[in-house]
Amino acid sequence: MVGKRKPKLAVWKFASCDGCQLCLLDCEDELLAVAGEIEIANFPEASHRVVKGPYDISFVEGSITTPHDAERIHKVRRASKFLVTIGACATAGGIQALRNFADVSEYTSIVYPSPEYIKTLNKSTPIADHVPVDFELRGCPINKYQLVEVLSAFLNGRKPNIPAYSVCMECKMRGIVCVMVARGIPCLGPVTQAGCGALCPSYDRGCYGCFGPKETPNTSALGEAWKRLNVEDRDIVRAFRGVNAYAEPFRKASEAYEK
Amino acid sequence: MKSRIITVDYLARVEGEGGLSIRIKDDKVVEAKLKIFEPPRFFEGFLRGRSFTEVPDITARICGICPVAYQMSSSHAMETACGVSVEGPLRDLRRLLYCGEWIESHALHIYMLHAPDFLGYQDAVQLAQDHPDVVNRGLQLKKVGNDIITLVGGREIHPINPRVGGFYKVPAKKELDTLTERLKWATEAALETIRWSATLPFPDYEQDYEFVALRHPDEYPLNDGRVVSNRGLDISAEEFLDHFEEEQVKHSTSLHARIKERGEYLVGPMARYSLNFDKLPAAAQEAAGEAGLGRVCTNPFKSIIVRGVETLFACLEAQRIIEAYQAPESPCVEVKPRAATGHWCTEAPRGLLYHRYQIDDNGDIKDARIIPPTSQNQKAIENDLSHFVGDNLHLSQDDLTWRCEQMVRNYDPCISCSCHFLKLDIERE
Numbered sequence: 001m002v003g004k005r006k007p008k009l010a011v012w013k014f015a016s017c018d019g020c021q022l023c024l025l026d027c028e029d030e031l032l033a034v035a036g037e038i039e040i041a042n043f044p045e046a047s048h049r050v051v052k053g054p055y056d057i058s059f060v061e062g063s064i065t066t067p068h069d070a071e072r073i074h075k076v077r078r079a080s081k082f083l084v085t086i087g088a089c090a091t092a093g094g095i096q097a098l099r100n101f102a103d104v105s106e107y108t109s110i111v112y113p114s115p116e117y118i119k120t121l122n123k124s125t126p127i128a129d130h131v132p133v134d135f136e137l138r139g140c141p142i143n144k145y146q147l148v149e150v151l152s153a154f155l156n157g158r159k160p161n162i163p164a165y166s167v168c169m170e171c172k173m174r175g176i177v178c179v180m181v182a183r184g185i186p187c188l189g190p191v192t193q194a195g196c197g198a199l200c201p202s203y204d205r206g207c208y209g210c211f212g213p214k215e216t217p218n219t220s221a222l223g224e225a226w227k228r229l230n231v232e233d234r235d236i237v238r239a240f241r242g243v244n245a246y247a248e249p250f251r252k253a254s255e256a257y258e259k
Numbered sequence: 260m261k262s263r264i265i266t267v268d269y270l271a272r273v274e275g276e277g278g279l280s281i282r283i284k285d286d287k288v289v290e291a292k293l294k295i296f297e298p299p300r301f302f303e304g305f306l307r308g309r310s311f312t313e314v315p316d317i318t319a320r321i322c323g324i325c326p327v328a329y330q331m332s333s334s335h336a337m338e339t340a341c342g343v344s345v346e347g348p349l350r351d352l353r354r355l356l357y358c359g360e361w362i363e364s365h366a367l368h369i370y371m372l373h374a375p376d377f378l379g380y381q382d383a384v385q386l387a388q389d390h391p392d393v394v395n396r397g398l399q400l401k402k403v404g405n406d407i408i409t410l411v412g413g414r415e416i417h418p419i420n421p422r423v424g425g426f427y428k429v430p431a432k433k434e435l436d437t438l439t440e441r442l443k444w445a446t447e448a449a450l451e452t453i454r455w456s457a458t459l460p461f462p463d464y465e466q467d468y469e470f471v472a473l474r475h476p477d478e479y480p481l482n483d484g485r486v487v488s489n490r491g492l493d494i495s496a497e498e499f500l501d502h503f504e505e506e507q508v509k510h511s512t513s514l515h516a517r518i519k520e521r522g523e524y525l526v527g528p529m530a531r532y533s534l535n536f537d538k539l540p541a542a543a544q545e546a547a548g549e550a551g552l553g554r555v556c557t558n559p560f561k562s563i564i565v566r567g568v569e570t571l572f573a574c575l576e577a578q579r580i581i582e583a584y585q586a587p588e589s590p591c592v593e594v595k596p597r598a599a600t601g602h603w604c605t606e607a608p609r610g611l612l613y614h615r616y617q618i619d620d621n622g623d624i625k626d627a628r629i630i631p632p633t634s635q636n637q638k639a640i641e642n643d644l645s646h647f648v649g650d651n652l653h654l655s656q657d658d659l660t661w662r663c664e665q666m667v668r669n670y671d672p673c674i675s676c677s678c679h680f681l682k683l684d685i686e687r688e
Contacts, residue, residue: 015298018274019323019416025371026415028402032394035384046371047382048271048664065298095320098305120299141323141416196414203413203420204590205427208316210417238310243320 007056007155010042012076014062014069015096015124019141020087021045021061027144034148037155053079057154060133063089063096063124070121070130077131084150085127088140088243092212095140097124097246101254124246135160140210140243143195163194164215167207170198179206186226188239191217191249212244219253233257265648265660270667272372272382274324275674279663281648291645293637293667295511297674303627311337311596311622312423318614318629319417322673324367327360327408328607330421331482332614332629337423339496340601340618343594348587349425350482352411355435355580356421357481357605358573359407362445363415364608365528365566365573366404368671369452370397373563376665377459393455396448400570403445407438407577425591435581442578449571450546456564457550462662464647465557468639469521470530473606479538479572480531482605487534488524489555496602499613505630513674516635523638526610527670528565529556543572559643559669566671596622607632609671633672640670 011021025031025046041051058080064070077083085091093100100123127133137150137160146162153160163169167189171178179185179201187206189198193214200207213219223236231239240254265281276297282290302321309317314333319326331353338345345353370393371383380386387394405415410430412418420426471492473484487493494502505514518524533555536544547568556565600617610632617626643666651659 013276015300017320017323017326019320019326022323022367022416025367026401026405028398028405031398032384032387032391035387040382040384044269044271045274046272047384048375049381049385050271065300069298094300095302095305095317096300099301102305124300140320141414199413200419200427203428205419205422208419235310238313242316 006037006039008041008051009038010053010055010058010080011045012058012060013045014060014073014090015065016062016087016089016094018045018061021059023142023144023147027148030148034151038151055080057082057084059084059086060090060127061086063093063126064130065096065121065124066119067121068119073127073130082134082154083131084135084137085133086137086147087142088138088210088212090127091136091138092244093124093126093246095243098241099124100246101241126246137162138193138211139195146195165194166190166214167192167194167196167198167201167211170194170196171201174198174202176201179204180225184229186229186231186239188222191219191222208239209242209244209250212247213249217249219249220256223253223257233259263656265656265663267660267664270664272375272668273672273674275672277672277674279644279667281644281663283648283652286652288645288649291641291648292510293640293644295513295674297512299512303629306624306627309624311340311616311618311624314616315421315423321629321631323416324364324673325360325607325609326417327356327412327421328605328612330418331357332603332605332612333616334421334423335482335603335605336601336614336616337618338594338601339603340599340616341594341597343424343592345425345592348429348585349591351580351584352426352429353421354481355577356408356411356418358577358580359404359411361573361608362404362570363401363408364404365570366397366401369456369563369566370394370401372671373668374459376661376668377563396451400445400448400452403441406441410434410438422591424594427590429586429590431586432584435584439578439581442574442581446571446574446578449567449574452570453546453550453564453567456567459563461558461560464560464650466559466643466646468557469518469524470533471524471526471611472531472534473604473611474534475538479535479576480606486604486611489534490521492518496604496613499602499604500615503630505634511637513634513637515637516630517638523642524635525639526632526635527562528569529559529562530610531606532556532565532568539568539572540575542575543568546571559666562669596620609633609673610635631673633670633674636670636672640667640672
């Protein structure tokens with residue numbers, strides 16, 4: 001697959017905060033080594049130089065929120081052998097998908113001093129709603145070691161080793177006492193995919209769902225457990241409506257508790 | 260040459276999506292536009308109806324490079340609304356966290372985004388082929404900043420530990436002590452950064468800016484202070500909207516801010532430095548002097564040196580805080596909601612960041628307003644482009660285009676931040 005030529009990497013940005021592509025630059029100890037294995041062919045945040053496609057691997061950050069971007073993602077797909085979405089925006093629509101629960105069409109025209117300057121879609125949607133995606137890397141932000149793992153798997157022609165189990169598994173592995181059972185702190189850990197290293201529980205707070213739904217999440221059982229902790233329905237809705245609000249299991253859970 | 264057009268469709272080595280276009284007619288610049296086409300994300304819209312406790316987590320997502328700034332401005336604004344002040348070790352820890360973000364963000368900009376411009380490289384990876392020590396110093400310096408954020412905040416991007424009222428968990432003294440040795444190295448590296456950046460070739464370009472920054476009686480500003488300028492402005496954050504306004508322009512999804520009475524102004528490292536030189540530690544003042552900076556800096560290309568000076572300040576300040584630190588008994592103070600409005604400004608790495616929230620008795624957000632640094636700097640950037648091009652029409656198209664891009668990067672613009680705030684004027688019941 002790889003041959004003698006260095007594989008070409010492109011990084012693309014859609015609606016996002018830039019944090020996930022920054023994870024690549026945050027690999028302070030690995031960055032120059034990575035740059036030795038891969039040709040950074042199109043990464044505007046890091047380089048002025050643009051090498052023409054096609055690209056062997058594309059990282060796509062951000063969600064689709066404008067008609068222009070809904071077109072552009074098809075060009076990116078056509079120019080990319082492997083397309084990997086990085087982060088909650090690209091994978092689930094991101095925090096900006098909170099607009100999907102409001103009637104945007106009603107207020108856009110009233111809101112802006114000059115609405116005709118702004119072109120925006122009613123919904124913020126993940127990349128996979130528009131084009132086929134080869135791998136989705138979760139997280140808000142992504143874990144930079146998982147990013148390096150995806151790159152390394154790609155370079156070696158194997159499947160990335162990214163677990164789909166819950167944050168609870170990471171708590172157990174780290175020996176963190178369950179914040180929900182032992183201390184009554186509401187936690188999304190049981191329905192959220194691992195990847196952060198059980199960060200919030202290790203800082204005495206409940207998980208708030210950065211890595212999105214785990215495989216087969218039981219959101220209704222968790223919602224009921226939260227209710228037993230006297231969490232009001234509206235706060236359960238808020239919890240599921242975070243950075244992964246539009247990921248289907250979280251979306252359905254929030255709608256179930258919305259009156 | 261009578262008419263020229265300079266266009267950059269997609270600016271590289273800046274955070275977010277923007278371009279520029281400059282039109283020259285009869286050897287005069289008739290139009291200079293910083294075009295921002297980053298899609299808006301409507302934060303001010305969906306913050307409505309959320310809980311006041313959620314703002315640090317939600318607003319952090321505005322920017323992956325300066326999430327701490329958003330967490331700090333939003334938390335302080337909510338605390339002010341609720342009549343609470345966070346003092347002592349918790350205040351110091353917030354300052355420490357912010358120092359980490361300044362070091363990380365400044366090192367990223369100096370070495371990876373800005374330096375290649377001066378030396379004619381496309382990027383830091385290319386620069387590293389000829390100057391590996393320089394780039395490695397930058398990367399390691401950046402890492403020290405990230406290590407501070409990770410220890411105090413939980414992770415470097417979108418920290419999870421800050422909350423309204425303080426933190427979920429505070430570090431033990433001995434945990435912070437683990438940073439001391441690295442900070443000593445970073446202090447030397449910051450000094451080296453200043454010396455090295457002073458040797459870069461700088462275009463001869465000075466402007467008479469109105470600088471706007473925070474000023475505090477006892478410290479170089481991070482979380483706290485009055486909003487002041489070199490033209491007599493001296494106001495509290497509550498008065499911010501009495502003196503500043505935003506307008507929408509066609510070529511930008513980011514609103515343009517201006518001082519009502521006078522127009523454009525400049526925020527960021529150059530403004531902070533020029534308004535607060537006397538609050539810098541002696542070592543930072545001395546290093547600035549040796550690098551050829553006066554007490555005021557009006558050459559935006561030299562902002563790379565100023566960022567080095569601020570990096571040095573942040574390394575020294577972080578050490579001072581760690582040395583004096585005694586873990587507080589509680590990781591946060593209790594904040595009870597009440598119907599009120601809170602305003603606050605802090606100093607993001609790229610400049611003043613204003614937040615205002617109106618909440619009700621339950622702590623539900625009724626209204627939110629956020630004015631980020633890059634939207635404040637847009638007019639100053641466009642003026643600089645116009646002046647610089649006007650003075651340098653003799654340069655070739657390629658050289659002039661390169662310099663214009665460099666001019667934009669002088670400001671370390673954070674475009675994703677700048678255009679997520681479009682005001683919602685309707686009440687939803």
